[in-house]
Amino acid sequence: MKKMKVAFFDFTCCEGCQLQVANMGESLLEVLDLIELVTFREVMSERSEQYDVAIVEGSITTSHDVERIKKIRETAKVLIAYGSCAAIGGINGMKNNFGLEEIREYVYKKDARFFDTIPTRAIHQVVKVDYAVNGCPVYVPEFVKVLKAALSGIPYRVPDYAVCVECKLNENECMYDKGITCFGPVTRAGCNSWCINNNNICYGCRGLVSNPALNGQKDILEKYAVPLPWIENKMNMYNKPRELGIDDPAKTELRKLES
Protein backbone atom coordinates (compact mmCIF):
# COMPACT_ATOMS: atom_id res chain seq x y z
CA MET A 1 0.00 0.00 0.00
CA LYS A 2 1.44 3.34 -1.04
CA LYS A 3 1.71 5.66 1.92
CA MET A 4 -0.62 8.65 1.93
CA LYS A 5 1.07 12.05 2.12
CA VAL A 6 -0.27 13.86 5.18
CA ALA A 7 0.05 17.56 5.94
CA PHE A 8 -0.93 19.49 9.08
CA PHE A 9 -2.11 23.09 8.82
CA ASP A 10 -3.14 25.63 11.40
CA PHE A 11 -5.48 28.59 11.25
CA THR A 12 -6.75 30.56 14.25
CA CYS A 13 -6.01 28.27 17.18
CA CYS A 14 -3.57 27.58 20.00
CA GLU A 15 -1.92 24.63 18.19
CA GLY A 16 -2.67 22.54 21.27
CA CYS A 17 -4.45 19.90 19.22
CA GLN A 18 -1.35 19.40 17.06
CA LEU A 19 0.64 19.14 20.26
CA GLN A 20 -1.60 16.19 21.17
CA VAL A 21 -0.15 14.35 18.15
CA ALA A 22 3.39 15.12 19.21
CA ASN A 23 2.47 13.83 22.68
CA MET A 24 0.86 10.61 21.46
CA GLY A 25 3.63 8.41 22.75
CA GLU A 26 4.12 4.93 21.38
CA SER A 27 1.17 4.88 19.01
CA LEU A 28 2.75 7.86 17.22
CA LEU A 29 5.44 5.50 15.88
CA GLU A 30 2.76 3.16 14.55
CA VAL A 31 0.93 6.06 12.95
CA LEU A 32 4.15 7.33 11.33
CA ASP A 33 4.64 3.87 9.80
CA LEU A 34 1.34 4.26 8.00
CA ILE A 35 1.70 7.73 6.54
CA GLU A 36 4.26 9.97 4.96
CA LEU A 37 4.29 13.17 6.94
CA VAL A 38 5.16 16.00 4.55
CA THR A 39 4.18 19.16 6.44
CA PHE A 40 3.84 19.70 10.17
CA ARG A 41 5.18 23.09 11.23
CA GLU A 42 5.08 22.33 14.92
CA VAL A 43 7.44 19.34 14.78
CA MET A 44 9.47 19.50 11.52
CA SER A 45 11.23 21.97 9.22
CA GLU A 46 10.51 20.29 5.87
CA ARG A 47 7.35 21.20 3.98
CA SER A 48 5.66 20.23 0.77
CA GLU A 49 2.86 21.59 -1.41
CA GLN A 50 1.85 18.06 -2.40
CA TYR A 51 -0.31 16.06 -0.03
CA ASP A 52 -3.28 13.67 -0.02
CA VAL A 53 -4.66 14.29 3.44
CA ALA A 54 -4.88 17.74 5.02
CA ILE A 55 -5.39 17.83 8.78
CA VAL A 56 -6.52 21.34 9.60
CA GLU A 57 -6.52 22.90 13.05
CA GLY A 58 -8.10 26.28 13.77
CA SER A 59 -11.05 28.34 12.64
CA ILE A 60 -11.44 30.79 9.77
CA THR A 61 -11.26 34.39 11.02
CA THR A 62 -9.71 36.51 8.24
CA SER A 63 -10.26 36.82 4.50
CA HIS A 64 -6.70 35.58 4.04
CA ASP A 65 -7.76 32.40 5.91
CA VAL A 66 -10.59 31.93 3.41
CA GLU A 67 -8.17 32.06 0.45
CA ARG A 68 -5.74 29.72 2.14
CA ILE A 69 -8.27 27.07 3.17
CA LYS A 70 -9.76 27.08 -0.33
CA LYS A 71 -6.31 26.36 -1.76
CA ILE A 72 -5.76 23.53 0.72
CA ARG A 73 -9.15 22.09 -0.18
CA GLU A 74 -8.21 22.13 -3.88
CA THR A 75 -4.99 20.20 -3.24
CA ALA A 76 -6.15 17.67 -0.64
CA LYS A 77 -8.09 14.55 -1.51
CA VAL A 78 -9.23 14.29 2.10
CA LEU A 79 -9.72 17.19 4.52
CA ILE A 80 -9.97 16.57 8.25
CA ALA A 81 -11.21 19.38 10.50
CA TYR A 82 -9.07 18.86 13.55
CA GLY A 83 -10.11 20.09 17.00
CA SER A 84 -12.97 22.29 18.19
CA CYS A 85 -11.81 25.47 16.44
CA ALA A 86 -11.86 23.69 13.09
CA ALA A 87 -14.88 21.48 13.73
CA ILE A 88 -17.29 23.93 15.38
CA GLY A 89 -15.49 27.28 15.49
CA GLY A 90 -14.55 26.79 19.12
CA ILE A 91 -13.19 29.40 21.50
CA ASN A 92 -12.53 31.88 18.69
CA GLY A 93 -16.28 31.99 18.15
CA MET A 94 -16.60 34.16 21.26
CA LYS A 95 -15.61 37.01 18.94
CA ASN A 96 -19.01 36.68 17.28
CA ASN A 97 -20.66 37.88 20.50
CA PHE A 98 -19.44 41.39 19.63
CA GLY A 99 -19.53 43.76 16.71
CA LEU A 100 -16.45 43.23 14.53
CA GLU A 101 -15.19 46.81 14.87
CA GLU A 102 -15.77 46.83 18.59
CA ILE A 103 -13.87 43.62 19.22
CA ARG A 104 -11.04 44.59 16.86
CA GLU A 105 -10.54 47.88 18.74
CA TYR A 106 -10.68 46.01 22.03
CA VAL A 107 -7.94 43.55 21.02
CA TYR A 108 -5.60 45.65 18.87
CA LYS A 109 -6.27 49.14 20.25
CA LYS A 110 -4.71 51.88 18.11
CA ASP A 111 -3.34 49.39 15.57
CA ALA A 112 -6.75 47.84 14.88
CA ARG A 113 -6.89 49.13 11.29
CA PHE A 114 -3.94 46.90 10.34
CA PHE A 115 -5.81 43.75 11.26
CA ASP A 116 -8.38 42.35 8.90
CA THR A 117 -11.12 40.36 10.66
CA ILE A 118 -14.31 38.51 9.71
CA PRO A 119 -16.77 36.54 11.87
CA THR A 120 -15.32 33.26 13.11
CA ARG A 121 -16.38 30.21 11.12
CA ALA A 122 -15.73 26.49 11.42
CA ILE A 123 -13.93 24.92 8.44
CA HIS A 124 -17.10 23.23 7.13
CA GLN A 125 -18.78 26.63 7.01
CA VAL A 126 -16.25 27.66 4.35
CA VAL A 127 -15.19 24.52 2.43
CA LYS A 128 -16.28 20.89 2.29
CA VAL A 129 -14.94 18.79 5.17
CA ASP A 130 -14.64 14.99 4.97
CA TYR A 131 -13.96 14.17 8.61
CA ALA A 132 -14.12 16.03 11.89
CA VAL A 133 -12.28 15.39 15.11
CA ASN A 134 -14.06 17.34 17.84
CA GLY A 135 -12.61 18.37 21.16
CA CYS A 136 -10.48 21.01 22.86
CA PRO A 137 -8.04 19.44 22.70
CA VAL A 138 -8.81 16.41 20.54
CA TYR A 139 -9.11 13.08 22.34
CA VAL A 140 -6.20 11.11 20.88
CA PRO A 141 -7.94 7.68 20.73
CA GLU A 142 -10.71 9.33 18.69
CA PHE A 143 -8.16 10.99 16.39
CA VAL A 144 -6.59 7.58 15.74
CA LYS A 145 -10.05 6.19 14.89
CA VAL A 146 -10.73 9.04 12.48
CA LEU A 147 -7.32 8.66 10.88
CA LYS A 148 -7.92 4.94 10.37
CA ALA A 149 -11.31 5.69 8.81
CA ALA A 150 -9.77 8.34 6.54
CA LEU A 151 -6.94 6.06 5.40
CA SER A 152 -9.37 3.21 4.66
CA GLY A 153 -11.86 5.52 2.98
CA ILE A 154 -14.76 4.67 5.27
CA PRO A 155 -16.95 7.22 7.06
CA TYR A 156 -16.54 8.16 10.71
CA ARG A 157 -19.58 9.29 12.63
CA VAL A 158 -19.20 11.45 15.69
CA PRO A 159 -21.64 9.93 18.22
CA ASP A 160 -24.90 11.90 18.35
CA TYR A 161 -25.69 11.24 21.99
CA ALA A 162 -24.77 13.04 25.20
CA VAL A 163 -21.46 12.83 27.08
CA CYS A 164 -23.64 11.49 29.97
CA VAL A 165 -23.84 8.16 28.13
CA GLU A 166 -20.09 7.54 28.27
CA CYS A 167 -19.88 9.14 31.73
CA LYS A 168 -22.42 6.69 33.16
CA LEU A 169 -20.58 3.75 31.59
CA ASN A 170 -17.48 5.01 33.38
CA GLU A 171 -19.52 5.12 36.60
CA ASN A 172 -18.58 8.68 37.55
CA GLU A 173 -20.67 10.36 40.20
CA CYS A 174 -22.89 12.90 38.42
CA MET A 175 -21.54 16.47 38.75
CA TYR A 176 -25.10 17.68 39.44
CA ASP A 177 -25.15 15.35 42.48
CA LYS A 178 -22.10 17.26 43.69
CA GLY A 179 -23.96 20.52 43.13
CA ILE A 180 -21.90 21.45 40.06
CA THR A 181 -23.27 22.45 36.64
CA CYS A 182 -21.89 20.33 33.81
CA PHE A 183 -22.51 20.43 30.03
CA GLY A 184 -22.54 16.65 29.62
CA PRO A 185 -26.30 16.41 28.97
CA VAL A 186 -26.14 18.58 25.81
CA THR A 187 -22.65 17.83 24.50
CA ARG A 188 -21.76 15.23 21.89
CA ALA A 189 -19.99 12.16 23.22
CA GLY A 190 -16.88 10.56 21.72
CA CYS A 191 -14.33 11.71 24.30
CA ASN A 192 -15.10 8.88 26.77
CA SER A 193 -16.10 11.61 29.28
CA TRP A 194 -12.42 12.49 29.55
CA CYS A 195 -12.83 15.63 31.70
CA ILE A 196 -15.36 14.18 34.15
CA ASN A 197 -13.20 11.06 34.59
CA ASN A 198 -10.59 13.51 35.88
CA ASN A 199 -12.95 15.35 38.22
CA ASN A 200 -13.57 18.27 35.90
CA ILE A 201 -16.90 19.31 34.38
CA CYS A 202 -17.78 18.97 30.71
CA TYR A 203 -17.30 22.40 29.09
CA GLY A 204 -19.17 21.45 25.95
CA CYS A 205 -16.05 21.65 23.75
CA ARG A 206 -17.32 18.96 21.35
CA GLY A 207 -20.40 20.93 20.36
CA LEU A 208 -24.09 20.28 20.88
CA VAL A 209 -25.92 17.04 20.13
CA SER A 210 -27.99 17.46 16.94
CA ASN A 211 -31.29 17.55 18.78
CA PRO A 212 -30.86 19.09 22.25
CA ALA A 213 -34.14 19.17 24.19
CA LEU A 214 -34.68 22.84 24.89
CA ASN A 215 -37.66 22.46 27.26
CA GLY A 216 -36.09 19.61 29.17
CA GLN A 217 -32.82 21.46 29.57
CA LYS A 218 -34.62 24.57 30.86
CA ASP A 219 -36.33 22.36 33.46
CA ILE A 220 -32.97 21.07 34.59
CA LEU A 221 -31.53 24.57 34.90
CA GLU A 222 -34.55 25.68 36.88
CA LYS A 223 -34.37 22.66 39.13
CA TYR A 224 -30.73 23.31 39.95
CA ALA A 225 -31.29 27.09 40.04
CA VAL A 226 -28.78 27.84 37.29
CA PRO A 227 -29.49 31.26 35.67
CA LEU A 228 -30.09 31.10 31.90
CA PRO A 229 -27.75 34.02 30.94
CA TRP A 230 -24.92 32.28 32.77
CA ILE A 231 -25.53 29.11 30.77
CA GLU A 232 -25.78 31.07 27.51
CA ASN A 233 -22.47 32.69 28.25
CA LYS A 234 -20.80 29.34 28.98
CA MET A 235 -22.40 27.68 25.94
CA ASN A 236 -21.12 30.42 23.68
CA MET A 237 -17.58 29.70 24.79
CA TYR A 238 -17.40 26.95 22.19
CA ASN A 239 -20.65 26.97 20.28
CA LYS A 240 -21.19 30.52 19.02
CA PRO A 241 -20.38 29.93 15.31
CA ARG A 242 -23.18 27.33 15.25
CA GLU A 243 -25.55 30.26 14.91
CA LEU A 244 -24.10 31.30 11.57
CA GLY A 245 -26.62 29.02 9.96
CA ILE A 246 -29.43 30.87 11.67
CA ASP A 247 -30.50 34.51 11.78
CA ASP A 248 -27.75 36.17 13.72
CA PRO A 249 -26.01 39.58 13.71
CA ALA A 250 -22.72 37.89 12.84
CA LYS A 251 -24.31 36.36 9.78
CA THR A 252 -25.52 39.76 8.59
CA GLU A 253 -21.99 41.09 8.86
CA LEU A 254 -20.76 38.04 6.98
CA ARG A 255 -23.18 38.69 4.12
CA LYS A 256 -22.03 42.30 3.98
CA LEU A 257 -18.43 41.18 3.71
CA GLU A 258 -19.11 38.61 1.02
CA SER A 259 -21.26 40.83 -1.23
Next chain:
Amino acid sequence: MDKFVTLNKQDLNDFIVKLSRSQPVMAPVARGCKSFVFESVDSAKAIALHYIPTILPPKKYFFPQRETLLTYNKTTPAWDPVLESRKMAIFGVHTCDLAGIQCLNMVMSASPQDNNYNARKEGITIIGLECNNYCDEYASCNVMDNHLPNGGYDLFFTELPDAFMVHVNSNAGERIVNDIGFFSAATPKHTQQLEEMRARKREIFKPEVKAGHKQLRGIFAGAFDSRQWDRIGERCVACGNCTNVCPTCYCFDVRDEINLDFNTGTRGRVWDSCQNEEFAQVAGGENFRKQRGQRQRHRYMRKFNYPVERFSRYFCTGCGRCSRACMAKINLKETIDALAEEKR
Protein backbone atom coordinates in the same frame (compact mmCIF):
# COMPACT_ATOMS: atom_id res chain seq x y z
CA MET B 1 -29.90 -27.08 50.56
CA ASP B 2 -31.58 -24.85 53.07
CA LYS B 3 -29.37 -23.98 55.94
CA PHE B 4 -28.76 -20.99 58.16
CA VAL B 5 -25.47 -20.06 59.83
CA THR B 6 -24.34 -16.87 61.58
CA LEU B 7 -21.30 -14.65 61.37
CA ASN B 8 -20.42 -12.38 64.30
CA LYS B 9 -20.26 -8.75 63.21
CA GLN B 10 -16.70 -8.37 64.49
CA ASP B 11 -15.67 -11.29 62.25
CA LEU B 12 -16.94 -9.65 59.03
CA ASN B 13 -13.58 -8.02 58.34
CA ASP B 14 -11.62 -11.24 58.79
CA PHE B 15 -14.15 -13.02 56.58
CA ILE B 16 -13.77 -10.49 53.76
CA VAL B 17 -9.96 -10.39 54.10
CA LYS B 18 -9.72 -14.17 53.88
CA LEU B 19 -12.29 -14.43 51.09
CA SER B 20 -10.40 -11.79 49.08
CA ARG B 21 -7.26 -13.92 49.30
CA SER B 22 -9.08 -16.82 47.64
CA GLN B 23 -10.70 -14.73 44.89
CA PRO B 24 -11.36 -11.07 44.01
CA VAL B 25 -14.21 -9.65 46.11
CA MET B 26 -16.45 -6.88 44.77
CA ALA B 27 -18.55 -4.87 47.21
CA PRO B 28 -20.38 -1.54 47.47
CA VAL B 29 -18.09 1.35 48.39
CA ALA B 30 -18.78 5.09 48.62
CA ARG B 31 -17.96 7.27 45.60
CA GLY B 32 -18.13 11.07 45.64
CA CYS B 33 -20.63 12.94 47.79
CA LYS B 34 -23.62 10.63 47.78
CA SER B 35 -23.04 7.73 45.41
CA PHE B 36 -21.85 4.16 45.67
CA VAL B 37 -20.22 1.72 43.23
CA PHE B 38 -19.33 -1.95 43.27
CA GLU B 39 -15.57 -2.15 43.40
CA SER B 40 -12.80 -4.58 44.33
CA VAL B 41 -12.12 -4.65 48.11
CA ASP B 42 -9.62 -6.53 50.26
CA SER B 43 -11.15 -5.82 53.65
CA ALA B 44 -14.54 -4.86 55.07
CA LYS B 45 -13.31 -1.39 56.03
CA ALA B 46 -14.13 0.15 52.65
CA ILE B 47 -17.48 -1.63 52.33
CA ALA B 48 -20.63 0.46 52.75
CA LEU B 49 -23.02 -1.92 54.52
CA HIS B 50 -25.80 0.62 54.32
CA TYR B 51 -25.90 1.99 50.80
CA ILE B 52 -28.43 3.25 48.28
CA PRO B 53 -28.29 1.38 44.93
CA THR B 54 -24.89 1.79 43.27
CA ILE B 55 -24.50 3.99 40.14
CA LEU B 56 -24.26 0.87 37.95
CA PRO B 57 -25.83 -2.40 39.08
CA PRO B 58 -23.67 -5.54 39.57
CA LYS B 59 -24.77 -6.43 36.03
CA LYS B 60 -21.44 -4.91 34.94
CA TYR B 61 -19.59 -8.03 36.11
CA PHE B 62 -21.78 -10.33 34.01
CA PHE B 63 -22.09 -8.02 31.04
CA PRO B 64 -19.35 -5.35 31.12
CA GLN B 65 -19.94 -1.88 29.67
CA ARG B 66 -17.34 -2.66 26.97
CA GLU B 67 -16.35 -6.20 26.09
CA THR B 68 -14.32 -7.94 23.37
CA LEU B 69 -16.26 -10.65 21.50
CA LEU B 70 -13.63 -11.80 19.01
CA THR B 71 -10.29 -10.98 17.45
CA TYR B 72 -9.72 -11.24 13.71
CA ASN B 73 -6.89 -11.45 11.21
CA LYS B 74 -7.64 -10.57 7.58
CA THR B 75 -4.72 -12.41 5.95
CA THR B 76 -4.90 -15.75 7.78
CA PRO B 77 -7.97 -15.37 7.71
CA ALA B 78 -9.11 -16.09 11.27
CA TRP B 79 -11.90 -15.19 13.66
CA ASP B 80 -11.20 -16.20 17.24
CA PRO B 81 -13.97 -15.85 19.79
CA VAL B 82 -12.99 -14.31 23.10
CA LEU B 83 -14.76 -15.76 26.14
CA GLU B 84 -13.66 -14.24 29.40
CA SER B 85 -14.49 -15.70 32.76
CA ARG B 86 -13.05 -14.56 36.04
CA LYS B 87 -13.60 -16.12 39.41
CA MET B 88 -15.00 -13.52 41.80
CA ALA B 89 -17.41 -13.04 44.68
CA ILE B 90 -19.82 -10.11 44.71
CA PHE B 91 -20.64 -9.20 48.30
CA GLY B 92 -23.56 -7.07 49.46
CA VAL B 93 -26.01 -7.47 46.58
CA HIS B 94 -29.44 -6.12 47.55
CA THR B 95 -32.61 -8.07 46.75
CA CYS B 96 -33.53 -5.64 43.93
CA ASP B 97 -30.21 -6.35 42.20
CA LEU B 98 -30.55 -10.09 42.78
CA ALA B 99 -33.84 -9.81 40.90
CA GLY B 100 -32.05 -7.91 38.14
CA ILE B 101 -29.51 -10.69 37.75
CA GLN B 102 -32.33 -13.27 37.68
CA CYS B 103 -33.97 -11.34 34.83
CA LEU B 104 -30.74 -11.15 32.84
CA ASN B 105 -30.05 -14.84 33.46
CA MET B 106 -33.36 -15.62 31.74
CA VAL B 107 -32.64 -13.35 28.79
CA MET B 108 -29.07 -14.48 28.29
CA SER B 109 -29.86 -18.20 28.52
CA ALA B 110 -32.83 -18.00 26.13
CA SER B 111 -31.96 -19.28 22.68
CA PRO B 112 -29.64 -18.15 21.15
CA GLN B 113 -27.83 -18.04 24.45
CA ASP B 114 -25.23 -15.38 25.11
CA ASN B 115 -21.95 -17.26 25.56
CA ASN B 116 -20.00 -14.29 26.86
CA TYR B 117 -22.54 -13.58 29.59
CA ASN B 118 -22.80 -17.22 30.62
CA ALA B 119 -19.01 -17.71 30.70
CA ARG B 120 -18.69 -14.79 33.11
CA LYS B 121 -21.64 -15.98 35.18
CA GLU B 122 -19.87 -19.33 35.69
CA GLY B 123 -17.08 -17.66 37.66
CA ILE B 124 -19.26 -15.46 39.89
CA THR B 125 -20.40 -16.22 43.43
CA ILE B 126 -23.18 -13.95 44.71
CA ILE B 127 -23.47 -12.94 48.35
CA GLY B 128 -26.69 -11.03 48.99
CA LEU B 129 -27.37 -8.47 51.72
CA GLU B 130 -30.84 -7.65 53.04
CA CYS B 131 -32.20 -4.11 53.30
CA ASN B 132 -33.76 -3.82 56.76
CA ASN B 133 -35.25 -0.48 55.76
CA TYR B 134 -35.92 1.58 52.61
CA CYS B 135 -32.82 2.99 50.96
CA ASP B 136 -34.61 6.20 49.88
CA GLU B 137 -37.83 7.57 48.43
CA TYR B 138 -37.08 6.41 44.86
CA ALA B 139 -37.33 2.69 45.62
CA SER B 140 -40.45 0.75 44.71
CA CYS B 141 -39.24 -2.71 45.69
CA ASN B 142 -42.39 -3.60 47.59
CA VAL B 143 -44.77 -3.22 44.65
CA MET B 144 -42.25 -5.06 42.46
CA ASP B 145 -42.16 -7.81 45.13
CA ASN B 146 -38.40 -7.62 45.54
CA HIS B 147 -38.02 -6.31 49.08
CA LEU B 148 -37.59 -9.81 50.52
CA PRO B 149 -35.04 -12.43 49.43
CA ASN B 150 -36.31 -14.49 46.57
CA GLY B 151 -33.35 -16.68 45.59
CA GLY B 152 -30.70 -15.84 43.04
CA TYR B 153 -27.77 -15.95 45.48
CA ASP B 154 -25.23 -18.39 46.91
CA LEU B 155 -25.18 -16.81 50.37
CA PHE B 156 -27.52 -14.19 51.80
CA PHE B 157 -26.63 -11.96 54.74
CA THR B 158 -29.17 -10.31 57.01
CA GLU B 159 -27.91 -7.89 59.61
CA LEU B 160 -29.14 -8.64 63.16
CA PRO B 161 -28.15 -6.70 66.31
CA ASP B 162 -24.85 -8.53 66.92
CA ALA B 163 -24.45 -10.93 64.00
CA PHE B 164 -25.32 -11.61 60.39
CA MET B 165 -27.83 -14.38 59.74
CA VAL B 166 -26.56 -16.15 56.64
CA HIS B 167 -28.74 -18.25 54.35
CA VAL B 168 -26.67 -20.90 52.52
CA ASN B 169 -28.36 -21.44 49.19
CA SER B 170 -25.92 -23.36 46.96
CA ASN B 171 -22.92 -25.65 46.92
CA ALA B 172 -20.69 -22.71 46.08
CA GLY B 173 -22.09 -20.91 49.13
CA GLU B 174 -21.52 -23.92 51.33
CA ARG B 175 -17.92 -24.19 50.13
CA ILE B 176 -17.25 -20.60 51.17
CA VAL B 177 -18.79 -21.21 54.61
CA ASN B 178 -16.61 -24.29 55.08
CA ASP B 179 -13.38 -23.04 53.50
CA ILE B 180 -13.27 -19.48 54.83
CA GLY B 181 -14.65 -20.29 58.26
CA PHE B 182 -15.75 -17.86 61.04
CA PHE B 183 -19.36 -19.11 60.78
CA SER B 184 -21.31 -20.86 63.50
CA ALA B 185 -24.69 -22.61 63.53
CA ALA B 186 -27.71 -20.32 63.91
CA THR B 187 -29.19 -20.29 67.41
CA PRO B 188 -32.93 -19.99 68.19
CA LYS B 189 -32.20 -16.46 69.45
CA HIS B 190 -30.91 -15.46 66.01
CA THR B 191 -33.83 -17.13 64.27
CA GLN B 192 -36.21 -15.17 66.48
CA GLN B 193 -34.37 -11.91 65.76
CA LEU B 194 -34.64 -12.60 62.04
CA GLU B 195 -38.38 -13.18 62.34
CA GLU B 196 -38.81 -9.97 64.34
CA MET B 197 -36.85 -8.02 61.77
CA ARG B 198 -38.98 -9.38 58.93
CA ALA B 199 -42.14 -8.53 60.86
CA ARG B 200 -40.84 -4.95 61.20
CA LYS B 201 -40.16 -4.90 57.47
CA ARG B 202 -43.75 -5.83 56.72
CA GLU B 203 -44.77 -2.70 58.65
CA ILE B 204 -42.28 -0.46 56.83
CA PHE B 205 -42.50 -1.71 53.24
CA LYS B 206 -45.86 -0.88 51.63
CA PRO B 207 -46.91 -0.55 47.97
CA GLU B 208 -45.24 2.63 46.74
CA VAL B 209 -47.66 3.38 43.90
CA LYS B 210 -51.41 3.62 43.38
CA ALA B 211 -51.59 0.20 41.74
CA GLY B 212 -51.02 -3.37 42.85
CA HIS B 213 -48.31 -5.68 41.54
CA LYS B 214 -50.73 -7.66 39.39
CA GLN B 215 -52.42 -4.58 37.90
CA LEU B 216 -49.21 -3.07 36.54
CA ARG B 217 -49.13 -5.00 33.30
CA GLY B 218 -52.72 -4.15 32.40
CA ILE B 219 -52.02 -0.49 33.11
CA PHE B 220 -49.08 -0.42 30.71
CA ALA B 221 -50.61 -2.69 28.06
CA GLY B 222 -53.51 -0.26 27.76
CA ALA B 223 -51.37 2.87 27.84
CA PHE B 224 -49.74 2.81 24.40
CA ASP B 225 -51.65 5.90 23.27
CA SER B 226 -51.55 7.67 26.64
CA ARG B 227 -50.88 11.42 26.69
CA GLN B 228 -48.35 10.79 29.44
CA TRP B 229 -45.70 9.83 26.89
CA ASP B 230 -45.85 13.25 25.24
CA ARG B 231 -45.57 14.89 28.64
CA ILE B 232 -42.57 12.76 29.58
CA GLY B 233 -41.06 13.30 26.13
CA GLU B 234 -41.27 17.06 26.64
CA ARG B 235 -39.13 16.77 29.75
CA CYS B 236 -36.70 14.05 28.63
CA VAL B 237 -33.28 15.22 27.40
CA ALA B 238 -32.29 11.77 26.04
CA CYS B 239 -29.14 11.57 28.14
CA GLY B 240 -29.62 7.81 28.40
CA ASN B 241 -29.01 7.72 32.16
CA CYS B 242 -32.23 5.76 32.89
CA THR B 243 -31.28 2.79 30.71
CA ASN B 244 -27.55 2.83 31.40
CA VAL B 245 -28.15 2.43 35.14
CA CYS B 246 -30.98 -0.12 34.78
CA PRO B 247 -30.22 -3.60 36.14
CA THR B 248 -32.30 -5.30 33.41
CA CYS B 249 -31.41 -3.31 30.27
CA TYR B 250 -29.23 -5.38 28.00
CA CYS B 251 -29.09 -3.63 24.61
CA PHE B 252 -25.64 -3.36 23.10
CA ASP B 253 -23.98 -2.12 19.93
CA VAL B 254 -21.36 -4.23 18.14
CA ARG B 255 -18.35 -2.36 16.81
CA ASP B 256 -15.32 -3.55 14.83
CA GLU B 257 -12.03 -1.84 15.51
CA ILE B 258 -9.12 -2.48 13.18
CA ASN B 259 -5.59 -2.11 14.54
CA LEU B 260 -3.07 0.26 13.01
CA ASP B 261 -1.58 -2.63 11.03
CA PHE B 262 -4.85 -2.58 9.02
CA ASN B 263 -4.82 -6.38 9.22
CA THR B 264 -5.78 -7.48 12.72
CA GLY B 265 -8.51 -6.14 14.92
CA THR B 266 -11.22 -6.80 17.45
CA ARG B 267 -14.99 -6.97 17.48
CA GLY B 268 -16.46 -5.65 20.70
CA ARG B 269 -19.77 -4.68 22.19
CA VAL B 270 -20.70 -1.57 24.12
CA TRP B 271 -23.90 -0.92 26.09
CA ASP B 272 -26.41 0.89 23.92
CA SER B 273 -29.53 2.79 24.92
CA CYS B 274 -32.98 3.04 23.33
CA GLN B 275 -32.99 6.64 24.58
CA ASN B 276 -30.13 7.65 22.26
CA GLU B 277 -31.15 9.69 19.22
CA GLU B 278 -29.72 7.20 16.72
CA PHE B 279 -30.83 3.95 18.40
CA ALA B 280 -33.76 3.22 16.10
CA GLN B 281 -32.30 4.91 13.02
CA VAL B 282 -31.71 2.71 9.99
CA ALA B 283 -29.99 3.05 6.61
CA GLY B 284 -31.52 5.86 4.61
CA GLY B 285 -32.02 7.94 7.73
CA GLU B 286 -35.45 6.68 8.80
CA ASN B 287 -35.80 6.79 12.59
CA PHE B 288 -38.53 4.59 14.01
CA ARG B 289 -38.57 6.30 17.39
CA LYS B 290 -37.67 9.87 16.62
CA GLN B 291 -39.68 11.42 19.47
CA ARG B 292 -38.29 11.26 22.98
CA GLY B 293 -41.77 10.35 24.25
CA GLN B 294 -41.80 7.28 21.99
CA ARG B 295 -38.42 6.25 23.32
CA GLN B 296 -39.50 6.67 26.94
CA ARG B 297 -42.66 4.68 26.25
CA HIS B 298 -40.53 1.93 24.77
CA ARG B 299 -38.36 1.83 27.88
CA TYR B 300 -41.36 1.51 30.19
CA MET B 301 -42.99 -1.13 28.00
CA ARG B 302 -39.75 -3.12 28.10
CA LYS B 303 -40.06 -3.23 31.90
CA PHE B 304 -43.79 -3.69 32.53
CA ASN B 305 -45.37 -5.17 29.42
CA TYR B 306 -43.26 -6.95 26.79
CA PRO B 307 -41.13 -9.14 29.14
CA VAL B 308 -44.23 -10.35 30.98
CA GLU B 309 -45.37 -11.85 27.69
CA ARG B 310 -42.04 -13.50 26.98
CA PHE B 311 -40.64 -14.34 30.41
CA SER B 312 -43.72 -14.06 32.68
CA ARG B 313 -41.88 -11.54 34.80
CA TYR B 314 -41.66 -7.78 35.26
CA PHE B 315 -38.27 -6.43 34.29
CA CYS B 316 -38.51 -3.55 36.75
CA THR B 317 -36.85 -4.50 40.03
CA GLY B 318 -37.98 -1.41 41.94
CA CYS B 319 -34.39 -0.32 42.61
CA GLY B 320 -35.25 3.29 41.68
CA ARG B 321 -32.02 3.92 39.74
CA CYS B 322 -33.78 5.37 36.66
CA SER B 323 -35.56 8.00 38.75
CA ARG B 324 -32.49 8.75 40.84
CA ALA B 325 -30.26 9.24 37.78
CA CYS B 326 -32.76 11.14 35.60
CA MET B 327 -31.48 14.62 34.73
CA ALA B 328 -35.06 15.81 34.21
CA LYS B 329 -36.42 14.06 37.32
CA ILE B 330 -38.77 11.84 35.36
CA ASN B 331 -39.97 9.59 38.17
CA LEU B 332 -41.05 5.99 37.69
CA LYS B 333 -43.46 6.07 40.63
CA GLU B 334 -45.11 9.24 39.33
CA THR B 335 -45.41 7.75 35.84
CA ILE B 336 -47.13 4.64 37.18
CA ASP B 337 -49.46 6.77 39.31
CA ALA B 338 -50.36 9.00 36.37
CA LEU B 339 -51.08 6.01 34.11
CA ALA B 340 -53.10 4.28 36.86
CA GLU B 341 -55.09 7.47 37.34
CA GLU B 342 -55.81 7.68 33.60
CA LYS B 343 -57.00 4.11 33.48
CA ARG B 344 -59.58 4.73 36.20
